[in-house]
Amino acid sequence: MTASKAMGVLAKPGDTIGILGGGQLGRMLAMAAGELGLDVHIFTPEIDSPASRVARKTWVAPFDDRDALREFAASISVATIEFENVPVDAVDLIEDEGVPVRPNGLTLARAQDRLAEKSFFRDIGIEPAPFARVDKPDEIEPTLAGLGGSGVLKSRFSGYDGKGQVRLQGKIAPYPAWAEIGTTKAVMEAWIEHDREISVIAARSAEGEFVAYDPPENDHSGGILRRSVFPSSASPAIIEEAKRLAKKLADELDYVGVLALELFLTKDGRLLANEFAPRVHNSGHWTQDACFTGQFEQHIRAVCGWPLGNAARHSDGEMINLLGEDANAWERHLADGAKLHLYGKRRAVSGRKMGHVTRLKPRS
Ligand code: ATP
Ligand code: MG
Numbered sequence: 001m002t003a004s005k006a007m008g009v010l011a012k013p014g015d016t017i018g019i020l021g022g023g024q025l026g027r028m029l030a031m032a033a034g035e036l037g038l039d040v041h042i043f044t045p046e047i048d049s050p051a052s053r054v055a056r057k058t059w060v061a062p063f064d065d066r067d068a069l070r071e072f073a074a075s076i077s078v079a080t081i082e083f084e085n086v087p088v089d090a091v092d093l094i095e096d097e098g099v100p101v102r103p104n105g106l107t108l109a110r111a112q113d114r115l116a117e118k119s120f121f122r123d124i125g126i127e128p129a130p131f132a133r134v135d136k137p138d139e140i141e142p143t144l145a146g147l148g149g150s151g152v153l154k155s156r157f158s159g160y161d162g163k164g165q166v167r168l169q170g171k172i173a174p175y176p177a178w179a180e181i182g183t184t185k186a187v188m189e190a191w192i193e194h195d196r197e198i199s200v201i202a203a204r205s206a207e208g209e210f211v212a213y214d215p216p217e218n219d220h221s222g223g224i225l226r227r228s229v230f231p232s233s234a235s236p237a238i239i240e241e242a243k244r245l246a247k248k249l250a251d252e253l254d255y256v257g258v259l260a261l262e263l264f265l266t267k268d269g270r271l272l273a274n275e276f277a278p279r280v281h282n283s284g285h286w287t288q289d290a291c292f293t294g295q296f297e298q299h300i301r302a303v304c305g306w307p308l309g310n311a312a313r314h315s316d317g318e319m320i321n322l323l324g325e326d327a328n329a330w331e332r333h334l335a336d337g338a339k340l341h342l343y344g345k346r347r348a349v350s351g352r353k354m355g356h357v358t359r360l361k362p363r364s
Pocket of ligand 1: 129152154159160161162163189190191192193194197220222223225262274275
């Protein structure tokens, strides 16, 4: 049995939880952990990261620094991750030191490779957008034809916020497309003319307890999430089915913590899986303001082996990402009654997630 399967309480108030990664998700996880009386240690290669500035201690080291990882492991009771591309070797080393990591390395490996992820969906009966493996530029045109002539080429590894993707339609130039995604391993997906995108944010405990938030509806542009509206206006049957798929995924992974399942709702009323994130998710940020237990607290509870909280929503509303310069208008957001969250990033690069605002209204 791996350490991550061990049951029971892994950290109590006063103990220290470790977070691998130093971005805004780590920052909000650390703040939620602090609320629950836990101390937080961060491990990240980034100096002056958003998470490190709200944590007790930070190890600034690359993820292959085994000595630093061992020292970090010795200082914590349990660990989690805030982005899915933490190298599996780093997670395995921490577990080998006797410290459980939730979610575990196997789950991360599945989420890190789009091909493995989509194959896994299919294997467990969750239908993904039609996809095919692409290993060289010569395969692009025939693969696209096989997928109906409209698709998107995605790098298998390390994409986020729509990076490492190129939309393909009509007359295409395979070599520039291959160069644009900058990889030697890719997957192509059929382009799904969807009616809307929804996501299920859900939590599962080590005992198999499962809770799902009501799915929000997500607007993307340029591959980046701009806005989540909650709840989605999809039919009750679709919402039920979306939650069922998320439970299926969490159970099959023997997952512990919060995960997100991104789904397309097609024009003919089918749900197709886009991807899953083995972590708290941008489209779930509103839960910290609109639900009795937000996703960050929920994740900490699950990771520590505590009972899950009430995921019910007390308010409706919308969450809007503040990208790049948007965050300069922080005073206006404070004044107009929105709930403002800023990540403390030092530089407002265009398209960079700097913060978000949540606007609430009474639940209808
Ligand atoms: P993130 O990290 O924000 O989730 P990502 O880089 O992992 O993004 P995807 O989720 O694969 O990227 O794609 C980003 C967005 O691009 C999707 O939410 C969707 O709006 C659009 N998109 C991606 N694949 C498809 C597809 N096959 N058909 C239609 N739209 C798509
Ligand atoms: Mg996505």
